[in-house]
Amino acid sequence: MNPLSLVRHLALLGLAYAALVAETSVVPQLNPGGATLRPLWIVLALVVVGGRGSAIVAWAALLGFTSDCLRGNGPLGLDLILATVAVCLLPSEWTRRRIHSITITTLIAVLLITGIESTSRLVRILIVSPNTSWLTDTLPTTVVGSLADALVSSGLLLIVLLGLRGFRRSLGRMLLPAPLST
Amino acid sequence: MRAATNWKPPAICLVVGLTLIAVPDPITSSIRSHVIDLARPGQQAVAELVVRLENWHPLERTASVTHDHQRDLEAARLEIRRLRIANSRLIERSSDVRTGSPRPPLITTDLVPARVLGHETIAAWQAGRILDRGHGLTVDSLVVEPGHATLDLGIDSGLARGQPAYAGRRVAGRISRVGRWTSTLQPLTDTRFRGLARLARRGRDRPVFAARGMLEGSGDGFCQLTLVPATEVVARNDLVYTDGRDQPGGWPMLYGTVVRAELPEGAPHWKIRIRPAINLEELQNVEVLTRTLNPQRINSPGVLAQ
Numbered sequence: 001m002n003p004l005s006l007v008r009h010l011a012l013l014g015l016a017y018a019a020l021v022a023e024t025s026v027v028p029q030l031n032p033g034g035a036t037l038r039p040l041w042i043v044l045a046l047v048v049v050g051g052r053g054s055a056i057v058a059w060a061a062l063l064g065f066t067s068d069c070l071r072g073n074g075p076l077g078l079d080l081i082l083a084t085v086a087v088c089l090l091p092s093e094w095t096r097r098r099i100h101s102i103t104i105t106t107l108i109a110v111l112l113i114t115g116i117e118s119t120s121r122l123v124r125i126l127i128v129s130p131n132t133s134w135l136t137d138t139l140p141t142t143v144v145g146s147l148a149d150a151l152v153s154s155g156l157l158l159i160v161l162l163g164l165r166g167f168r169r170s171l172g173r174m175l176l177p178a179p180l181s182t
Numbered sequence: 183m184r185a186a187t188n189w190k191p192p193a194i195c196l197v198v199g200l201t202l203i204a205v206p207d208p209i210t211s212s213i214r215s216h217v218i219d220l221a222r223p224g225q226q227a228v229a230e231l232v233v234r235l236e237n238w239h240p241l242e243r244t245a246s247v248t249h250d251h252q253r254d255l256e257a258a259r260l261e262i263r264r265l266r267i268a269n270s271r272l273i274e275r276s277s278d279v280r281t282g283s284p285r286p287p288l289i290t291t292d293l294v295p296a297r298v299l300g301h302e303t304i305a306a307w308q309a310g311r312i313l314d315r316g317h318g319l320t321v322d323s324l325v326v327e328p329g330h331a332t333l334d335l336g337i338d339s340g341l342a343r344g345q346p347a348y349a350g351r352r353v354a355g356r357i358s359r360v361g362r363w364t365s366t367l368q369p370l371t372d373t374r375f376r377g378l379a380r381l382a383r384r385g386r387d388r389p390v391f392a393a394r395g396m397l398e399g400s401g402d403g404f405c406q407l408t409l410v411p412a413t414e415v416v417a418r419n420d421l422v423y424t425d426g427r428d429q430p431g432g433w434p435m436l437y438g439t440v441v442r443a444e445l446p447e448g449a450p451h452w453k454i455r456i457r458p459a460i461n462l463e464e465l466q467n468v469e470v471l472t473r474t475l476n477p478q479r480i481n482s483p484g485v486l487a488q
Binding site: 004017020021023024025026028053054057058060061064065066068069070071072073075077078080081084085088121124125128136137138141142145177 | 188190191192195196198199200201202203205210213214217218220221224225226228229304305308309310311322323324325326327359361362364
């Protein structure tokens with residue numbers, strides 16, 4: 001592992017801890033449009049675009065496990081499995097090398113959050129009330145709710161990434177020497 | 183895809199996930215609590231940051247010198263008021279010491295009333311059929327446990343794991359898991375329930391207390407009282423009350439009644455079967471015992487020394 005990679009993993013660890021703190025302190029008080037922000041899955045999207053290969057799977061498992069611990073019901077380990085499967089199902093072009101496109105990053109966040117959240121909620125509902133019509137009863141509301149969460153979380157990620165890009169460009173303009181005028 | 187060629191990391195993660203799913207409930211609760219506790223330093227930092235942001239007034243830095251003087255004058259006035267209040271408290275305290283009146287207790291208890299959520303409400307919540315007007319009533323915020331009743335109070339009402347719950351003067355159980363708005367009640371008949379208990383016979387106007395023991399849930403709608411020495415007298419229809427110093431109001435609560443008491447040959451302890459005083463199936467309201475630091479003790483005299 002080269003030093004740059006180590007720094008990157010430490011930064012991701014810091015982000016994951018910040019997401020854990022946000023999920024337990026700030027996020028419960030924020031409900032934009034009735035949706036719930038999921039900072040842990042935002043970090044997972046950043047892991048996918050910033051990491052490569054097996055490291056992505058390990059981070060997905062860690063973040064999934066953290067999400068499991070934050071949920072009030074259901075089995076421990078469900079989100080871990082779902083997050084691992086979700087990152088394995090992503091197209092190989094997204095996991096093989098680092099992605100610099102903000103659009104693809106946002107798209108990855110939408111796909112991951114919708115997939116993991118809706119499946120996790122459906123399974124947890126099935127475990128608590130195992131009746132025959134659980135899928136037809138709960139699928140529409142669960143998917144719509146998960147999609148709303150995904151859009152809100154991805155929207156926040158998009159705003160932050162655009163802000164960072166703008167800041168980096170303005171910083172670059174400030175640091176570069178001004179062209180000589182005639 | 184690289185993950186397709188290197189299948190070991192996903193396989194290991196899946197095995198870990200499946201192992202965690204198979205872990206029994208008490209261990210998962212402990213793991214969840216430890217992970218949430220990890221976030222506590224960060225939560226404290228966020229709380230301090232919020233307080234600092236609330237108290238931050240950048241425009242005051244550009245105010246005129248006159249405004250600063252007025253502020254100093256106001257601060258001095260407040261200081262004088264504070265000292266006067268502290269002085270009066272010291273006088274009060276010295277008179278208390280002279281008259282011998284005791285100080286207020288450090289911890290105060292409060293009984294918080296809670297309702298038991300019905301199966302239909304829980305099902306509607308899980309199916310997302312409750313109108314929440316944008317308050318984020320997600321499925322995750324509902325806490326449920328098999329065989330445990332769900333109460334409509336959670337962390338927002340000061341509930342915490344382990345707090346006892348009563349129905350009138352009868353013990354219903356204790357809080358086992360707490361969410362943001364809801365919590366679950368571990369009934370006293372649950373096999374993991376333990377509590378200090380004391381036997382009592384019916385007296386003329388009050389129960390006559392006798393041997394002490396440990397009440398444990400049997401898991402079949404009854405409880406058993408253990409660790410009662412064979413030398414004690416135990417009879418059918420004896421009452422079983424809570425024991426210990428931390429009783430609400432200083433009076434014990436009723437667990438139930440002895441329905442069977444056997445003393446096997448040569449055994450050091452009685453085998454006692456208890457019928458709970460409460461009908462858990464028809465339980466609709468409970469009162470949860472919460473403990474908080476007494477504000478009178480926080481504002482105790484001694485501010486002059488600060």
